[in-house]
Structure formats: structure tokens, C-alpha cells
């Protein structure tokens with residue numbers, strides 16, 4: 001990780017705020033994570049129409065509540081520890097991206113796996129979470145589209161901005177980008193028309209030279225999205241209350 005504060009990783013030209021760090025994890029760490037994901041028990045995978053997912057430590061209940069439980073170590077170290085050691089600005093070395101979140105750290109990890117041609121419709125992440133999303137990408141690059149709404153209130157079909165997420169990178173979205181805009185991944189096998197003019201984080205990429213004629217052919221891409229769920233319930237406290245009757 002070559003930056004000493006998030007400020008150095010800010011994606012310019014976007015609504016506030018996005019940060020992109022190309023080499024957030026090493027190749028060995030990427031392989032470790034891919035192998036943990038691949039060897040997770042089969043029922044962990046949920047097959048959706050256009051991707052498959054794992055949710056750690058568990059799905060949210062209907063009212064957006066997480067059952068209190070720790071994340072496995074391989075999802076904490078190195079990723080969460082590294083996020084927490086990265087100051088937002090060097091003038092305040094104690095502050096990090098989850099300093100102001102209710103639990104001071106993410107407590108939910110959603111793992112998405114996309115084959116070429118798969119994606120996710122433009123959406124907002126909603127009110128269940130503190131408005132910070134940290135996404136670590138594994139395996140392949142693809143672009144995340146940032147969409148606005150048109151005058152009639154419907155989602156714009158074409159993204160206003162695109163962010164290229166390389167393997168081993170960290171992308172953080174927060175603020176207006178979280179609350180006012182939608183994000184999605186187009187269901188295509190190749191990202192095209194990639195250039196400094198069309199990719200918001202071009203100057204922060206590790207390997208812009210791997211994009212030939214503005215094109216990038218997708219391979220299997222896995223993402224780990226880290227969030228802090230606002231409502232957490234302890235099962236133990238419920239049993240405790242019953243026990244006292």
C-alpha cells in the first residue's frame with residue numbers, strides 16, 4: 001500500500017467521495033482470500049440470477065439487523081486492520097474511514113463473484129449501513145458505473161462516471177456518492193472506451209498500460225464489500241431476559 005493517507009487516494013472529478021488504492025493487498029494475500037472463498041462450505045454460496053454471493057458472518061434479518069457474531073480471521077486480517085491503520089489525512093493520524101461509524105469497524109462482508117457477462121443493476125445500498133462501503137477486488141478488473149437520476153426520477157441507463165477496479169485494489173465510496181447516486185456493474189464481457197477521459201480513477205491505476213485500444217476483457221472477478229451494519233442484536237441477551245422470568 002503506497003499511500004500514507006486516504007487524501008492521497010481521492011478520486012477527483014466525482015461527487016464526494018471516493019478513494020482508490022491500487023495495491024491495497026499483495027498477490028499472496030489475494031491468493032489466500034480466493035482460496036478461503038473457494039473452500040467455504042457449499043451452502044455458503046447463494047446463486048443469484050447474475051452473480052453468486054457469500055455473506056459473512058450471516059444474512060441480515062428482515063428488519064436489517066445483524067446477529068452479533070465475529071467475522072472469521074481471514075476477513076479481518078489483513079484487510080480491516082489495514083483500513084483502520086490508514087488515516088484519512090496525515091494531520092489527524094488517529095482518524096480512519098470507520099472512526100465515525102457506530103462500531104468503529106465493518107461487521108459485515110458481502111462477497112460477490114461475477115463471471116464475464118454478469119453484473120449488478122444500478123442500486124443504492126440503503127439505510128441498513130453506515131454510509132461507507134469498502135470494496136476489495138480479486139481476480140480481474142471491471143468498471144463500476146455511477147448513475148444519477150433523470151428529471152422524471154428514473155435511473156439513468158448510462159453511467160455518468162466509471163471507476164476501474166483492478167485486482168487487489170481497494171475502492172471506498174461514501175458521502176454523496178453513497179446517499180445520492182446509484183452504482184452498478186454492466187452485464188458485459190468486455191469494458192470498452194477506457195481512457196483518461198472516461199475512467200475517473202485513471203491516474204490512480206496500477207496498470208493503465210494493460211488496457212489496449214481502450215478495451216479490457218473481463219475474467220472471473222470477486223469482490224469483498226465491507227460495511228458496518230447499524231443494528232446489531234445479541235441473541236444471548238434475549239435468552240438472558242427470558243431466563244430471568
Ligand SMILES: O=C(O)CCC(=O)C(=O)O
Pocket residue numbers: 110112120125135144183184223225
Ligand atoms: O461487486 C461490487 O464491486 C459491487 C457490489 C455491490 O454493489 C453491492 O454489493 O451492493
